[in-house]
Amino acid sequence: MPPLIQWYPGHIAKAEKALKEQLKRVDVVIEVRDARIPLASCHPKMNEWIEGRSHLLVLNRVDAIPANIKIAWQDWFVSQKQTPFFTNAQAGKGVKGLLKAAATAGSHVNDRRKKRGMLPRPVRAVVIGFPNVGKSALINRLLKKRAVASANRPGVTRQLRWIRISDQIELLDTPGILPPLLDDQDAALKLAICDDIGTASYEYQLVAAAAVEILVTQNAPLEDRYGLAYANDEQSSGMGYLKAVAQTDRYQGDLERVARQVLHDFRKGRLGEIAIETPPNQK
Known part of the structure; x- marks a missing residue:
């Protein structure tokens, strides 16, 4: 039986190669994950990319999860020796603190330059994450203007480019980067449910069916909807x-329409604040 989620990277494979080259110039890695699936939206190569650099972990779309789940993730990441930054990039929530943290995280660069008698330079940060987790929206908020294309679908950013945020910091915007193979089908399914991979990689009906089974455990108002x-x-x-x-009168036997509607409603928050993942050992 073939895997439920299949991904065939094109521009993404090329972007990953370019990213490796640009990382030589980077001081700070800003990793953006989806707050609904903080573990599934962690790229398996992230530890390799952050090695020797400052690392800021961003959990975007915090508005989509319940407040108690946010607190649970906060506590769990702290127990893992990480300090997460929770953001809602569309509304600008949490962005100011992130910008300050990025400048602080890269300050050691200019400390070293000063000791060598060199002039300071802007801190160089890169924004990395899966497609559609909100990287471009986050950068636009950091810039306080629309500088990069942003849309609620994967694959809008297609190539790497440097953007000057201020005299103190430069950002490298990257396309959403998926692994060449999605070996972890459980994680891949969660990415599909949250619209963090391309629609060509899955069938709506199968993903929507899995989503319903998760939504039921979260007491989503399916009957009301x-x-x-x-x-x-x-x-x-x-x-x-x-x-x-x-089979109801509303859908007239159109199963595909129902599947797309369920996924659309979840992704737009019309079923309420729902976390697809909770911290390990949490129920």
């Missing part, structure tokens, strides 16, 4: 629920 309760019994399944909704 689709007019049909989820039957919690041994025979119930996400796909079964989608098929039942498709």
